[in-house]
Amino acid sequence: MTLSHHIIAAILTLPLVLATATASPTFVPAFPNLTIKKPVTTAILPGTDTELIVAQGGIIYILPKDRNASEAAIWFDLTERVTIDKDFEEGLLGLTFHPNYTSNGKFYVYYSRQDPKRSILSEFVAIDNKPDPTSERHLLEIRQPFWNHNSGLPTFGPDGYLYVSTGDGGNGNDPLTHSQNLFSPLGKILRLDIDTRSGDLPYGIPADNPFIATPGALAEIWAYGMRNPWGLHFDKKGRLWCADVGQAMWEEINLITKGGNYGWSYREGAHDLALSRNPPLTTEGKDAITLIDPVHEYSHADGISITGGVVYQGDAFPELQGKYIYGDWKSGFVWALTVDDDGKKISNTILRPRNATDDKKANSFQPTMFTTRPDGELWILSWDGKIYELAK
Template sequence: MKKIHIPFLFSVILMGLISACSSSDDDTDDLDNGTEQTISAVEAFPSLTFTSPVDIKQSPDASNRFFVVEQQGLIKVFENAAGTSASSNFLDIRSKVTSSGETGLLGLAFHPDFATNGFFYVNYTRANPLQTVIARYKATTPSANTVDISSETILLTYNQPFSNHNGGSLEFGKDGHLYIASGDGGSSGDPQNNAQNKKSYLGKILRIDVNSTSKGNYGIPADNPFTGNTDGSLEEIYAYGLRNPWKISFDTGSDRFFAADVGQNVKEEINLITKGGNYGWKIKEGKDCYNPSSNCDATGLIEPVIDYGRSDGDVSITGGYVYRGETIKGLVGKYIYGDFVSGRIWALEVDGNQVKSNALLMKFGGAISTFGQDSKGEVYFANYRAGKIMKLAVE
C-alpha cells in the first residue's frame, strides 16, 4: 500500500506533513461479532461536502437534523437522510473565531432542553489575547435553521499561552451539567505544568451548571470535587492531568465517561473519567513515565484503560462513541475510536476498567478528525481532508 501524506493538525502541527504508514500486525484482536457482517465506512451524505469538519452532533429534538462544525467558525445544519442535497449555515461566527492549526471553532453541545429553550453551546478560540471561549447561543425557535450571532452569552473564558492543545469537546451528562475538555495550553511537554496545576483551567475536564447564575452566567455543581475548597483550586475542575483530550463522550447505555488524550511522542491513550481523577500528565504519558522518564511517582494517578504506541503510523488519537445502534450487532457496547494520522479505527470493549478486546475494524484512507452519534446510536466520523461525513455500515 502506498503512503499517503496527511496534514497532522491536532498533535504536532509544527512538524508539518507526516506520512501515515500502512497498518501492520499488532496486538489488536479480530472483531468477533457473532455474525457474517462485514463492517465498512460509507458516505453518509454523498451530496454534501464540508470544510475542515471537527464535530458532528444531532440535536436532542424530533427534527432529525444533523449539525457539522467547521473549524473556521461555521456550523452547518441539514436533514439526517442519505439523500440530503443541501445544508444551511446554522451559525456563522467566523468574525469572532481565530482559526489556524489547532485553533478555531472546536465543539458544540445542545442543551438537554433544547427542544423548548433553543439553547446550545460552543467552544472556540479568539485572538488578542488568545483565549478559549465557552459561549451560549439561542435559536429564535428550536426548529430554526439560522441563528443570530447577537444572541451570544459568554459563560467562561481562559487564556491560551500557545496556539496548540486547546481540547475543544463539549458534552452534556445525564446530570444536566456541561462538561468541557481543555488541553494543557500547548507548546511541548506542558512547560507551565498546567495539567497538574489545579489553579489552571488547562489540562482538565471542567464541569459547570448552565442553569445557574451563581458565578455570572453559570454555576458550580454542588458535588464538583473542589467545590468550597480553601486552597485556590478552581471549582470548575471535574478531573485533571490531561494533555490534549481530543473528544469526550458519555456512553448512553452505561453512563461511562470516555476521554481520548493525544500523547506527546510515544503513547496515545483512552481514559475512563471519574470525578476528581488525576490522569497523570505530565508525570506520565499513557502508562509510561514522562517527567521524570523513569521511576516517576505514580501515587494517586489513574492509568488509562488502554494506550498504544506509534509503530504502525498511529500518532494522534480521535475519541469516539460507544456504539448503541441496531445495524451492526457485533459493535453494540463497544467504544469506537480512531487515529487522525493513520486512519485506523478500532472497537474497544471494556469490562469495568479491564479491556476485554480491542478490535481493529478498518484502515480508512483519510484523516479522522471527529466522530458523531445519531439519536439511534449509529456512529459516524469525519474525513477532515475530504470534508466528508462517513458512517459505519455493513456490506
C-alpha cells in the same frame, strides 16, 4: 467419509463461520458529493430530526437529508467571532445543546479567539430553532499560551451539568505544567452548572465538585492531568469516556472519575514522561498523588493522534453493540474497544486497517470524530471534509 473426516471437516469449516460472524463493516462515503471543510462534530437539533455539522472554520451547517447533495445550508455562521491564527488546531471546536433546549433554546459553543489568544465557551439562544446572534453569553474565557491543544467538545452529563475539556495550553511536554496545577483551568475536565450562578460567576459550581474545598484550587475542576482531550462522551451507562492525544509515544483512552488525576505530564499513557517538568511525584503520606492509567493505550507504531469516539448503540451492527469506536487521525486505523463494567479492557479489535501509505494525499481517510446520528448509527467525520458511515 469417516467420522474423523467429518470432525476434520467441521474443524476446517469453523474458522470460516467465525470469520463470517465477525466480519468487519466497511467504511463508505455517506455524501459522495459533499465536502465540509474540517468537520469537527455533529449534533442532533433536539426535538427535530435535523442534524448539524460543525466546520472548524466557524460555520455550523445543516446536514442535508439528500445523500447526493453537494451543498449544505448554513445554520449558524460564527466566522466573525471565531478568529484563527493557526487553523490546524484553532477554530470552532465544539457544539452541544442544553438538555432543556426544546423549552429554553440554549446551546453552547467552544471556539478560539486572538489578542489575547484564548478559548471561549459561550451560550447562545435559538428562537424557533434559529440562532439569535445577539444572545451570546460568555461562560468561560481561558487564556491560551500556545496555538495548539485547545481541546473542546463540551457535553452535558446525565446529571444535567456541562462538562468541557480544556487541553494543557499547548507547545510540547506541557512546558508550563498546567495539567497538574489545580490553579489552572488548562489540562482539565471542568464541570459547570449553567442553570445557576455562584457569586459573580456566569454559571454555578455544582456543590459536589471535588476541589470545591481545596484552598486555591479552581472549583470548576472535575478531573485533571489531561493533555489534549479529543472526544468527551457519556455513554448510556453514564460513563464518561475521554480520549487524550499523546505527545510522542502513546495515545490513550480514559474513563473519567470525579477528582481523578489522569497523569499528564508526569506520564504519557501508562509510562513515565522523561521530559516531565513537574515537581517530584509524592506517592506516600497525606499529599500522595495517585495517577490513573488509561483503560487502553496504543503506541505511535499504530498512529500519531487519537480521535475519540462513542459507544455504539445502533442496531445495524450487533457485533459492535456496547463497544467504544475510535480511531487515529493519521494512520486511519479504526478500532472497537470492549471494556467491562469495572472499566477493565476485554478486547480491542481492528475495524478498519491503517491507511496504505503515509502519504496524506493518497490516504484521505483521517477520522476527526465519531458521532451518533438519530437512528443510532455512526457518522465518521474525516479531515478531508468527507463524512463516512459503516456498511456491511
